[in-house]
Amino acid sequence: MLMKKFLLSLSIMAFGVSAVNAAEYTLYDANGATKTEWDVNAATNGFTTSVSENGKSFTLTTDKAASTTALRNPGTETKSMRVYKGSSLSIESSDLTIKSILIKYDDLDNNKYVKTCVLSDGWTGALEGVYYSLTSANGSKSFTLTAKEAQVRIVSIVVSDTEITVPVDPDPTPSEAVSVKNVKDAIALDTKTAVKVDFDLTVAFVNANNIFAVDAAGDFIQIYGKNSYKANDVIPAGWEATYELYNNATPELLPKGSLPASTKQEAFTPKEVAAADITTAMVNNVVLVKNVVLEAASPATKDNFIGKVGNVELSLRNNYTLASVDAGTYDMTLLVTVFNKATSLYVISYNNDGSGVDEIEAEANGEAVYYNLQGVKVAEPENGLYIKVQGNKATKVLIRK
Known part of the structure; x- marks a missing residue:
């Protein structure tokens, strides 16, 4: 009898040790709970960071691989880590055999960025809502995820040497939409506020699902959603959306349901601005800057380059893969965006006076x-x-x- 009690005590102790050793490690949290600096990794055309959690060490690396898009630094993102189509994310640990990984995706635009991915050998995955639960029977000290079908956006990453339970997120309580009469009304609200857009907007520029529109007062906002708009279309009032300050820098409206059809057109002409006057406060503006000097041919690929107006340097980007133009002086139509708290000007068009x-x-x-x-x-x-x-x-x- 004493021997049985002794063995039972040993089994309880062993179970207790196992329970203590089995831990969950949060390696990434876009909301800041686990936020680290990411360094440029020249070997992968991506970024790398080291994380220490509960006495264990991990390395996370992004790899551009077959992606046609330059990777963004996850350490500067405030909403989610972007793993573009064709690129990959790797996790390595020197002292933990990882058996399960729980990834939470961004639920933006009706779960547009919630996708399965190609996983390392021996790993399987299952989507449960916005959660991607990954498991390996034998476990491993390294793991790679590759976005094959489309881009994915990751809000958090948790790993463990045992099973991770997928949490059940409570259904959000719907809030009454706030009526806004102009862009200034909208951008004065807290991010994630439900709004009713009770004013017309004129489309200044549209690229795929990204619409840049201006109200009667001349204030711009980005709208993200499926559409058939073209420049000069008027988006009529009366639709609902969620206002969001994306990456704490870019005001945008995320429509609830389909956007209304345009009922008329109003001519939009970009306002001419001086190069020295462009600031981050002008985000989403479509502007005209004259006499921009390119000292070399512009890239034909989606890359950054420099233009000059006098002594003012402009940080330009061929985000829409326009055909390369030779060195010279151009009047440029530009979209003002913000990246890493600085302006990045996306070229919409080049015009070279006198060379029609x-x-x-x-x-x-x-x-x-x-x-x-x-x-x-x-x-x-x-x-x-x-x-x-x-x-x-x-x-x-x-x-x-």
């Missing part, structure tokens, strides 16, 4: 020279319609690569 299509001169040496339909010389034409000048002959050509 009607004024193109043929090259005397007979080599083919290409111009876009605005008359701007293009160093490396991509897919699209161009003016080809060769010798004394100019023809319109369609290039497909």
